[in-house]
Amino acid sequence: MSDLAIRTDGLTWKAGKSFTLDQVDLRVPTGAVYGFLGPNGSGKTTTIRALLGLLGPVGGKVTVLGHDVPTELPRMLAKVGYVPERPHLYQHFTVAQAIEYHAAFHAKWDANWAEHQRQRFGLALDRDLNRLSKGEMGKLMILLALAQRPELLLLDEPTDGLDPVVRRDVLSALVEYVDERKATVFISSHLVHELERICDWVGLMDMGKLVAEMPMGRFKAGVRRLKIAGVAPSPDSAPFTFLAREVRAPGVEEWLVRDWADGNEQWFAAQGATLKEVGALDLEDVFVELLRWARFDRRSA
């Protein structure tokens, strides 16, 4: 088995004049729960559609579970469970028909598990799909994706718009499955705190570009906001990665840095500056700050 469940090299796609996926190089380790973050319209859904071969010809190379996309699509899709952002199932089906239809296409379909999960989710077999609530539809889609026993789950905002109870049900079904099967999960969301609880890798998209990709630990732990008093030193020789600075008041600057480690305070003393405060950021702050930095960086370039 490959070390990478998903690999894209220079993935590029243009939709008219307004939107472009620009040289996206994804590396999703096998067995990871990979959170794909980004603001609305940043290219998350488009990237997922490219992984599934739904976009037609794209630039660059896409490999999913060792299969080339799009030349080996059916073999790849047999191992991938997909939950799209918006419901995609035929609305004239009942729950029973949707399950029967989906099962027929998947050789590894686990009927017992599907039935158990259906009862647990409280989905009545004779309910028409066009009469399901948003939460029930979300449950059905995750049920279909998991009962096919996939090696990789591609989840595009699977809990978006769901109430907290349903969201918890859906996420716990997902976590149980991943725990049992050691499957890889690629989950996109703009709900940062939701991903913080379940992901061990993070990729950050903005304006069609992958602006950061790292283990969650590094994403959360290494980013700090520093408050510096006096004459701020040049960050060129710093033992951490300098991201951004902002002058708060005369003689007071705030820095955003990455790869912060204990003992780095001494570097400021050696530079003759006073480090007043080292602030940890929660994931949402990191997300916002990194986005801001990426955009600033692009504007400067």
Next chain:
Amino acid sequence: MNGRIFGVMLRAQARYVAPFLALAILIAVALPLANLQGLDSAAAFRLDRAGLLLAQSSFLAGMYPVLALCTGVFLAVATWLPDVHWRWVYVLTLPIERGRMAALRLATGFTLILPVGLVLWLSGLLAAAVANAPDVVRAYPGALSLRFILAAASGFVVGSLGVLAGRKLWLVPAFFLLLVALNAVGVPLGFRFADLLFLSPLSPLHTLAGQWLLFDV
């Protein structure tokens, strides 16, 4: 696996189009029997029974291709419309080659045409039995229903191509407008095209232009 997929697709499709199929079957029952209209009173009015049967048959002949075309095109639209509505996302993320999926869809469509053709044949047999036609007149329920099935299948293919063409479908009326315009300036390409469309044995619409008579000499 293919058989299972076909079975599931057929059941799903049959449920979806059941009301329309029921209507088509009802019309398929009624059309051959409508040939018998007026036969009871033919003797009373000293009309020729054979002539009456042939006249009724000719009068109804235009209805069969219309029913066949409507059946085929409607089934095609109903087959593909849910995918168009959901932008093909579900069907294209199922683990099956796209060509095989299209072939299975065509197969389910053709299969659903069969019951209508079968009912047309049975109704034609019944009409032929009841008509007590003179020796000069012969009934052709088998040929008529076979022609119906072929024409409906052609309608299904044409309807499918129309749906699959998506936004490019506007090219069809544009093409016809061009033919009309050419005709107006003395270039009768439209008639040649109509001949090609309906009379060429290679055209899927060829079956529509043939004989559709239940009773003939």
